[in-house]
Amino acid sequence: MYLRNALRAATAMTLVATAAAHADTLTIATVNNGDMIRMQGYTDKFTEATGIDVEWVTLEENVLRQRVTTDITTKGGTFDIMTIGMYETPIWGANGWLVPLDGLSEEYDVGDILPAMAGGLSHDGTLFAAPFYGESSMIMYRADLMEKAGMEMPEAPSWQFIKEAAAAMTDRDAEINGICLRGKAGWGEGGAFITAMSNSFGARWFDEEWKPQFDQPEWADTLNFYVEMMNESGPAGYATNGFNENLSLFQQGKCGMWIDATVAASFVTNPDDSTVADHVGFALAPDTGLGKRSNWLWAWALAIPAGTQQEDAAKQFIEWATSKDYIELVAESEGWANVPPGARTSLYENPEYQKVPFAKMTLDSILSADPNSPTVKPVPYVGIQFAAIPEFAGIATQVSQEFSAVYAGQQTVEEALAKAQAFTAEEMEAAGY
Amino acid sequence: MARTVTTQRKTLNTALAWAVGLLIFFPILWTILTSFKTEAQAIASPPIFLNFDWTLENYAIVQERSDYMRFLWNSVIIAGGSTVLGVIVAIPAAWAMAFVPSKRTKDILLWMLSTKMLPAVGVLYPIYLLFIQLGLLDSRGGLVVVLMLINLPIIVWMLYTYFREIPGEILEAARMDGATLKEEILYILTPMAIPGIASTVLLNFILAWNEAFWTLNLTAVDAAPLTAFIASYSSPEGLFFAKLSAASTMAIAPILILGWFSQKQLVRGLTFGAVK
Numbered sequence: 001m002y003l004r005n006a007l008r009a010a011t012a013m014t015l016v017a018t019a020a021a022h023a024d025t026l027t028i029a030t031v032n033n034g035d036m037i038r039m040q041g042y043t044d045k046f047t048e049a050t051g052i053d054v055e056w057v058t059l060e061e062n063v064l065r066q067r068v069t070t071d072i073t074t075k076g077g078t079f080d081i082m083t084i085g086m087y088e089t090p091i092w093g094a095n096g097w098l099v100p101l102d103g104l105s106e107e108y109d110v111g112d113i114l115p116a117m118a119g120g121l122s123h124d125g126t127l128f129a130a131p132f133y134g135e136s137s138m139i140m141y142r143a144d145l146m147e148k149a150g151m152e153m154p155e156a157p158s159w160q161f162i163k164e165a166a167a168a169m170t171d172r173d174a175e176i177n178g179i180c181l182r183g184k185a186g187w188g189e190g191g192a193f194i195t196a197m198s199n200s201f202g203a204r205w206f207d208e209e210w211k212p213q214f215d216q217p218e219w220a221d222t223l224n225f226y227v228e229m230m231n232e233s234g235p236a237g238y239a240t241n242g243f244n245e246n247l248s249l250f251q252q253g254k255c256g257m258w259i260d261a262t263v264a265a266s267f268v269t270n271p272d273d274s275t276v277a278d279h280v281g282f283a284l285a286p287d288t289g290l291g292k293r294s295n296w297l298w299a300w301a302l303a304i305p306a307g308t309q310q311e312d313a314a315k316q317f318i319e320w321a322t323s324k325d326y327i328e329l330v331a332e333s334e335g336w337a338n339v340p341p342g343a344r345t346s347l348y349e350n351p352e353y354q355k356v357p358f359a360k361m362t363l364d365s366i367l368s369a370d371p372n373s374p375t376v377k378p379v380p381y382v383g384i385q386f387a388a389i390p391e392f393a394g395i396a397t398q399v400s401q402e403f404s405a406v407y408a409g410q411q412t413v414e415e416a417l418a419k420a421q422a423f424t425a426e427e428m429e430a431a432g433y
Numbered sequence: 434m435a436r437t438v439t440t441q442r443k444t445l446n447t448a449l450a451w452a453v454g455l456l457i458f459f460p461i462l463w464t465i466l467t468s469f470k471t472e473a474q475a476i477a478s479p480p481i482f483l484n485f486d487w488t489l490e491n492y493a494i495v496q497e498r499s500d501y502m503r504f505l506w507n508s509v510i511i512a513g514g515s516t517v518l519g520v521i522v523a524i525p526a527a528w529a530m531a532f533v534p535s536k537r538t539k540d541i542l543l544w545m546l547s548t549k550m551l552p553a554v555g556v557l558y559p560i561y562l563l564f565i566q567l568g569l570l571d572s573r574g575g576l577v578v579v580l581m582l583i584n585l586p587i588i589v590w591m592l593y594t595y596f597r598e599i600p601g602e603i604l605e606a607a608r609m610d611g612a613t614l615k616e617e618i619l620y621i622l623t624p625m626a627i628p629g630i631a632s633t634v635l636l637n638f639i640l641a642w643n644e645a646f647w648t649l650n651l652t653a654v655d656a657a658p659l660t661a662f663i664a665s666y667s668s669p670e671g672l673f674f675a676k677l678s679a680a681s682t683m684a685i686a687p688i689l690i691l692g693w694f695s696q697k698q699l700v701r702g703l704t705f706g707a708v709k
Binding site for chain 2 (some may be wrong): 027029031032033034037040055057058059060061062063066067070071074075076077078079188189242243244247248249251252254261263267272273
């Protein structure tokens, strides 16, 4: 009898202890990038203030995407908070897989989130993820090389100007390539760049009836322009260059211009890593005069999977991590250049942050991106460098592989576009569009 | 009659073997060297080989950011557990196939091996759902079973090959002396096949240690092994090559040391029965 009671008591205590431990610990899946790693370092402050412990699962971006997608679609319940992007948020929100972020506190000031970010992280007007940091894309260029070439970068240049400037800045003997752009296969790598670029040429992925548009002249114009410019002024082997490869080239002074994520501005102006930190200028992503520029819009955001047992604690954490106070905490310890950019309007109104050299151009780039109207002609999808439909990632990966084969000289633009058209049409039909 | 090998040819063969060995080892050497560079030196072009300021900063950062010992311990348990369990299951299976084969033994062996040809992602969802139902997500026990099942065809194949080299008459003699099946396998067969079993254990331990699909997809915090530790330092947007190299060096160090000390057994086992 005594033994039975003791066992019951022990079981009850274990259950209570397990429940208590469970309730006090949040498991967060996140990507490995500078801002997210920095946040992990400040987690103790959150735990001190709330008594809630945090366990981090940090993964490479593509691994993370597969991991959290598997977990949320099977209702695995492994994570209490997931770091997701603008592509997943509206799709998952529409499917009811995420907890709506309503009822956030007044101090949090949800209205301060940049409208472009809030729009891209919402479905039917409901916010499903809070942006931790946001980015667009812009031109980063070597002011000294531009001057040497006898040219001056306008604040909002055209693609024609970029092509001419790239040719003028190229000096093969000195290993300087006029322009470095992504060519690597993958929907988030070269696929994102060429899609954003194609918007400025008036191309689109689908018409209003969801019919693929690779057989239209705008796509041929985009690819022909890109290939001609890169063959003339780009680095050798650009077909396999992504963000990191181009960052490395630019930091070592081997690129005259680089058009990529605004978040790269802090890397190329950091004298510890960049040999050209003092010579970098910024400009808006180019256009062709059709009314749309070639910049994208992206945010890494924190979302709560539906079914978590710790919704309140998760909301508490998200409010803390994406708050104005967190930005000030980082600024106090590490300076304004290191705060997470692109999420809040108030950051860009702060006179201290306005002194950061790339702050204005980042904001201008973000504000000029409209995910609801990404290109010249009307489209049925939301998203600038992607179409926010579940089928897009698979299709765009295949299409970008065809494009990379063109960059590598393995096939012609016409062949790649014909294959892209056929493949996309087949996939969309199979998906019931 | 033994072949005579000239000194010149011997030297040439030795040089060739060293060259091939160094070529194969070079990526690992480069990873180790990069782990002692700064991030800027890690991406320098042309690449810097030895002439740089050596730093331990990356190791310090990795140690500070991650609980290395927890990842290491999980790797040891998962790789060790799956290998031991696999050998326990495979020895009787390989015995049956080697000494009492049926008409379908060859077909069964081929079928077992064919399961290795299915891309792992094809069964991710069924296994994930099974793990949710059984409460095995992020548990070392669950991974031990999965990795054991994944490596089982290789273990059975290897043991089957080694057992076939052992004369059946010895086992028959043991049986005539009154040995039971258990005694025959435990006291006669297993000791005779120790080199083969040792190399099987080592090879499968290495395979389980390096397995990165299931260990990344079925773990989060509690059971995450060193593959997850490495994955946390890789990034498509940001330069982390030096830190990634430090994390990789820390992850492969234990298995490199194990391989170094057991290379004699490994080679002996892999060449077991090759020369009659």
